Amino acid sequence: MEKVYAYKNLFNLAKDADAFLVETEFSSFSQYVIKKDELENLISKLKEINKKVYLRCDRILLEDEIIKLNEYKEIFLHSDGIFFEDFAFVEIFKNHPKKFKLVFFPFESFNTLEEAKILLNHGIDIVILPHGNENLLDENSNCDKFGISCIYNEILFMSRRKLLSLKDIDNNETHFIQESTRLSKQIIKETNVGTLIYNEKKEIIKYPKNIAFLVYDTIFIEEN
């Protein structure tokens, strides 16, 4: 089992991590643009301490972003793989070296194991099951091509619209929204490409012991 932790900074590295998932310009969450040389540097540094590096590229890309992605292709190939949702990555990296993994990391694009297995026959190396589908696998399943996020914030909404800026609300701050007839509050955050709404509460998921990839998607969760 490979334990993959969301990367935050070099001074806060989980000790039992086998790999780190690093934000990139093509991530759904990024609030800053990591420059090419910074990324190259970070990949080297993490490799020096024997950690694998995966790059979070889970955004659905527009055509102009594909052009940009081609500029990053070489650097990306220095990493151990990409966590993606857009099938463009399969097309663009279709002749990738064997040690570089294309890891499908979807929001919710399937609810069956059959679909996950089909994807493995179409150029994808590892499939992380979408949240809520963890029970598709059990201790008896062959899990060597599957992963699960065992800790994460439930994302409720992802938009390309910058909803805070559009409403003249400070987009650097974390804000809470509340549906007017309900008590619960959710976090709304603007990224450099849009807006996310998510639950502050962290979800912790049970997983089969033989799972290939275990993702600690703690990007918004403060560790203690």
Next chain:
Amino acid sequence: MTRFELLAPAGDLDKLKVALLYGADAVFIGGKKFSLRAKANNFTLEEIKMGVEFAHNLGKKVHVTVNIIPNEKELEEAKKYIKELVKIKVDAIIVSSVALMEYVKNNNLPIDVHVSTQCSVSNSSAIKFYKEEFNIKRIVLARECSIKNIECMKKEIDTEIEIFIHGGLCSSISGRCHLSDFYTQRKANKGCCAHSCRWTYKIDDDKKFLFGCKDLCSISFFSKLLDLGINSFKIEGRMKSIHYIASVVRAYRYYIDAYEKNMLNEEVINFCNKELLRCESRDYGKSFFLGKIDKSDMVEYEKKEVNNEFVGYIRVIDDKIFLIPKTLIFKNDCFEMIVPNKIDSQIIKIEKMVLNEEEVFDTRHVNDKIEIFVDKNVCDYAILRKIK
């Protein structure tokens, strides 16, 4: 048919006929299961068959949405369902599940597969992936694509492209929203969205926060989309009224015909604009087509008005004229009548109404079938609306 397909929504058989008669080249419909509009009436297989026969007789097409994200049980049922759709000669299915794409490909089923907008395809590399791996015929592009992006994409691919040009929008990326599920246990990806993005929220405990977006209307830049050589232009709204479908289809048909005959001018555009404003109560925006979303695309205040222009439609059965009322109508009322294939409307007077062989002086129930006598020639599926 022109080189552009005008693709309209239809929530039931009457709407299907209206869409095709008023100028759509194809309709998209949902069956009782597996489609993302669980609240639309939707079609039984028998009704789909009737719809396909009606469309094919006019040289037009029917696409069926099978675009839920299925669970194990639904997936098996959906495969059987697709086989049935093949038997009744449906032209295309719109899917988002790779298992269904693979199923059609591996079994060489004679039906076109279109990738649903739920898959959020928005670049040429993803299009190539679907084409090469699943042999799909057409991609319904994500609604986040700009004209510039589509133009660049078109240079890279030879796959058919379909885009939404009119109607309601998600403020999220399609398929990336669990708000409805979270608040109401109604899953958007199963066709049960409660439109939670259009509700009223508070931000930071005090300020009102609305983040729904306005409906899309492309008329003001539609010629730019036609210039790109996109294959199909889709109107959203399987839950919308017959009046809405007739008006929107008619406006875009008029525009496309004028464009193709090189007769597009201000007058045509103004007519289309006016028609599109008359049939909708929600405000219109331009979505991402011009590159960036601005404030004018977002809903600013809660608007609960309903559009009350539509008063009823006509059915002609065995030489008798029937009115299907949508509101209270009195004898001697006059209305504006629009009919298929004509841009000019007429004023029509209801001179007599008969229900259950008795003369009546007003309509009592919406959707009753009332025999009427009028002062003009009418045709099947003529639409009556208030005079402006």
